[in-house]
Amino acid sequence: MSGAADWLALRDLSRAEVEARPGATVAEDVAYERVRGVDRISTPEAHFFFDGDRLRVVYVSDASFGDVPAGPLVDELGRGEVLRSRAGKHSTMHIWPQRGLAASVDEDEERLEFVEVFAPMSLDDYLDGIYEEPAPHLM
Amino acid sequence: MIARENAEPESEPDRRAASPAPAPSGHAVLALQRSVGNRATTQLVQRGVWNDIRKLVGASYETTVAGERIIVASKAEEQEAAGIIKSIKDKYGIDISSVRAVKATVDTYAKAPKTERDKVKTAPWLMRELRATERALKHYERILGANRALSTRAGDAQEVVDIGKGNFSITQTNEKGVIDPDTLGEYYRSAKTFAIYTPGENYVQDVGTVEKQLEATIVHEIAHGVMYYALPEFTTMSGYWLDNRTKSGAADAEAPCTKYGQTSASEDLSETMRWYFMLPERLKKDCPKRYAWAKAQAEGWTPAPPKPPVGDFNPPNLPEGVAIA
Numbered sequence: 376m377s378g379a380a381d382w383l384a385l386r387d388l389s390r391a392e393v394e395a396r397p398g399a400t401v402a403e404d405v406a407y408e409r410v411r412g413v414d415r416i417s418t419p420e421a422h423f424f425f426d427g428d429r430l431r432v433v434y435v436s437d438a439s440f441g442d443v444p445a446g447p448l449v450d451e452l453g454r455g456e457v458l459r460s461r462a463g464k465h466s467t468m469h470i471w472p473q474r475g476l477a478a479s480v481d482e483d484e485e486r487l488e489f490v491e492v493f494a495p496m497s498l499d500d501y502l503d504g505i506y507e508e509p510a511p512h513l514m
Numbered sequence: 515m516i517a518r519e520n521a522e523p524e525s526e527p528d529r530r531a532a533s534p535a536p537a538p539s540g541h542a543v544l545a546l547q548r549s550v551g552n553r554a555t556t557q558l559v560q561r562g563v564w565n566d567i568r569k570l571v572g573a574s575y576e577t578t579v580a581g582e583r584i585i586v587a588s589k590a591e592e593q594e595a596a597g598i599i600k601s602i603k604d605k606y607g608i609d610i611s612s613v614r615a616v617k618a619t620v621d622t623y624a625k626a627p628k629t630e631r632d633k634v635k636t637a638p639w640l641m642r643e644l645r646a647t648e649r650a651l652k653h654y655e656r657i658l659g660a661n662r663a664l665s666t667r668a669g670d671a672q673e674v675v676d677i678g679k680g681n682f683s684i685t686q687t688n689e690k691g692v693i694d695p696d697t698l699g700e701y702y703r704s705a706k707t708f709a710i711y712t713p714g715e716n717y718v719q720d721v722g723t724v725e726k727q728l729e730a731t732i733v734h735e736i737a738h739g740v741m742y743y744a745l746p747e748f749t750t751m752s753g754y755w756l757d758n759r760t761k762s763g764a765a766d767a768e769a770p771c772t773k774y775g776q777t778s779a780s781e782d783l784s785e786t787m788r789w790y791f792m793l794p795e796r797l798k799k800d801c802p803k804r805y806a807w808a809k810a811q812a813e814g815w816t817p818a819p820p821k822p823p824v825g826d827f828n829p830p831n832l833p834e835g836v837a838i839a
Binding site for chain 1: 622625685688694696700734761762773776778780
């Protein structure tokens, strides 16, 4: 997966479809950043966070998708809103809230570290509802 | 290397921030005027010999030892600094090189504006920083230098080979990056180097004194390097992390020992080792799972000595009439 449509397709899966995937496991009443009180359904491809049957966010890390260059996605969507990434000082969070997509990019190696897929929303809603500001780097 | 370091232009604000032997104060200039006269004082200050004056009157001054700028209070401290630098090289296989630490900083933040990168400079060491570096390295002595070959880490190259002092890091690896007033230290994996920065000179967090804090910061940075091999195991063990960057959100998982440790599994691991070596009883009480893991790691670095052979073997040749007790 490297284009926006590939990632956004994850949003179309229902809870039942995700739970039916091979290797799916469920952890109840957990959190993802600012998203609280959700169930996490983990599959080999991604972690899906549901509030009941409503999908709140999909988290996909490079542990699943491997070494994917960031260039094609950034070229396709533009740089988006740029914020600090929880992946560290050497990483940047690119957010395209109206598209329902965010990605952390390792700026040293110019590759994707993780991707978030969610319902299209305003930047303010993303900042209030999903994004957690990383602590200032000290050490 | 040394010539390049000494030739580096210093921007005035950075130099003031970095050096505790700053330009003469009004009080000091008056005292000097009283002893050598106005004209001589003006000439001395203008000729930039203030550092020499400080040396003459017994105040701390900047000197160069093994290519590193160091603030010392006496000739004895100059010798102590030389001894520490040599000892760190001999025992742990690590060079004290501020030039390489600054290069690692600037190279890492290559996408930050050049105007910001140009502000990153070497900074003079304080004696307490050099002493803290030596103390911090001792905690990891079984997997550093020649000892590493006798440890469970023998098969892998040492992850820290240079340590240096810089004035500041940079906040981000992109066009928004600016000089970072907060970062105390930073490990650069590709350069196998870590830098400590001037914001740490007087910082105190949770270990009591500036001296202990410096040691603790360096313990944390070293862990980013030498314990990277254990990060996957630590991440899984903790239950707090889904992966290195993402919390599991599980309410019953043991939380990291510090708020900073909640940043990522990598910071959690370094904070765990910082507390294990600096605040062990507190780690044991607050985070027993992490304490047990850190203890097992640290105690496991040196394999147990081989057991004596069992079974049939030739008895030693002993003089007649001598028996083995």
